[in-house]
Amino acid sequence: MNSNENRDNPVSALKEVFADCFPIGAALSPPVLDSHDDLLPVHFNSLTCENHMKMRALQPAAGEFTFENADAVVEYARTHGMRVRGHTLLWHHETGAPGWVFNEPDGSRSAPEQVEDRLRTHIREVMNRYRGRVECWDVVNEAISDRDGADELLRDSPWRRALGDGYVERVFRMAHGADPHALLFYNEYGMTRPAKRERTLRLLRRLLEAGAPVHGAGIQGHFDLRVDVDEVRRAIEEFASLGLKVEITELDISLYNDNDESFTSPPPERLARQAGLYGKLFALFREYRQVITGITFWGVADDRTWLDNHPVRGRKNWPLLFDGDHRPKEALCSILDGAMDA
Numbered sequence: 001m002n003s004n005e006n007r008d009n010p011v012s013a014l015k016e017v018f019a020d021c022f023p024i025g026a027a028l029s030p031p032v033l034d035s036h037d038d039l040l041p042v043h044f045n046s047l048t049c050e051n052h053m054k055m056r057a058l059q060p061a062a063g064e065f066t067f068e069n070a071d072a073v074v075e076y077a078r079t080h081g082m083r084v085r086g087h088t089l090l091w092h093h094e095t096g097a098p099g100w101v102f103n104e105p106d107g108s109r110s111a112p113e114q115v116e117d118r119l120r121t122h123i124r125e126v127m128n129r130y131r132g133r134v135e136c137w138d139v140v141n142e143a144i145s146d147r148d149g150a151d152e153l154l155r156d157s158p159w160r161r162a163l164g165d166g167y168v169e170r171v172f173r174m175a176h177g178a179d180p181h182a183l184l185f186y187n188e189y190g191m192t193r194p195a196k197r198e199r200t201l202r203l204l205r206r207l208l209e210a211g212a213p214v215h216g217a218g219i220q221g222h223f224d225l226r227v228d229v230d231e232v233r234r235a236i237e238e239f240a241s242l243g244l245k246v247e248i249t250e251l252d253i254s255l256y257n258d259n260d261e262s263f264t265s266p267p268p269e270r271l272a273r274q275a276g277l278y279g280k281l282f283a284l285f286r287e288y289r290q291v292i293t294g295i296t297f298w299g300v301a302d303d304r305t306w307l308d309n310h311p312v313r314g315r316k317n318w319p320l321l322f323d324g325d326h327r328p329k330e331a332l333c334s335i336l337d338g339a340m341d342a
C-alpha cells in the first residue's frame, strides 16, 4: 500500500507532478528508509544523507572509513531508481573527533601539507566508492563569512586556518580529479540576505574566472514564515547568471518566528501561511526549471526534523509537507494545486 491508496483525499505524487522540471529529494538517515517507506518511493526521486556522508561519519578517525550507513541510502536509491546528491565533502563542522584532520596525535597542529593530504585522500576514497552512483556533490559547505560589513569573504574556519584562502579552489580541483563526471556544487545558507549572497557570488565568480570546476550553487533553503520569495528569486537568477546550475538543497519552513515561541500543536493560521509560501516557492522553482536541477527537502515528514532540536532543543516544529502521521499537509496541496494551474 502506498500513501496514495489509504487516504480519504488521495494526492498526486510530487515527483510525478514535477517530472518535467527537476527531481524532488529528501535528506534522511538509514532508519528513515524503513519508517518512511510509505512516502519515499511515491513522492521522492532523489536522496541525500542527512549526516552520513559527512567527514565524521565516513572517516571518524584517520584511515578508518565507515561506509555502511551511506551505502544503505545509496542502495535504497538504486533499488528505487532515485538519484543521490552527495553531502558534503568539506564542512567546518562534523569533521570527526578529536580533530584528527587538523592535529597530530600529541595535540599539536598538523602541517598544512599534511592536512591537505588527508583531505585529498578522503575525497578520493569517498568519490571513488560512489563513482557513477552519486551524481552530484556539495563539495564545499558554508565557507562564506557571516560578518556583514566586515571586509571578509571566507569564514574563519579550521580549513581556512590550515590551508589558506585558496583552499576552496583546491578542493574543487581535488574533487574533479577524483570523479571527473560528478557535478560539483558550492552549498551555502543565508542566500536571501543580499550582503551574504553578494559575498558568495564574489567567491563563485573568482572560482569560475580561475577555471575551477564548479558546476552549481546550492541554496540551502532553511526558511521561516518571513522568507522573502523575491529574494529567493534574486538568488536563483544571480547564481544562474554565472552559468551555474542551481539547486535548493535543504528546504524546510519553520513555523517559529523566534526562540521564545513554543507551540504544542501547529497553529492553523501558521500552517496556512506555510502552505501559501510553499505554493509560491514551487511556482518560482517551476519558472526557473531550466536552471534548477533539483529541490531537496531537509527531511520527509514532520515526525522527524532537525528543527525539533534547532535552534531550541526539544521544541517541536512542523516544517515539511507531510504531518507526523505521514498525511499530506495543506502545504503539499498548495504546491500540487499550483502545479495543476500552471
Ligand code: GLA
Binding pocket: 050, 087, 141, 189, 220, 250, 306
Ligand atoms: C546545515 C548543513 C546540513 C545539516 C543542517 C542541519 O544546513 O549543511 O548538513 O547539518 O545544517 O541539520
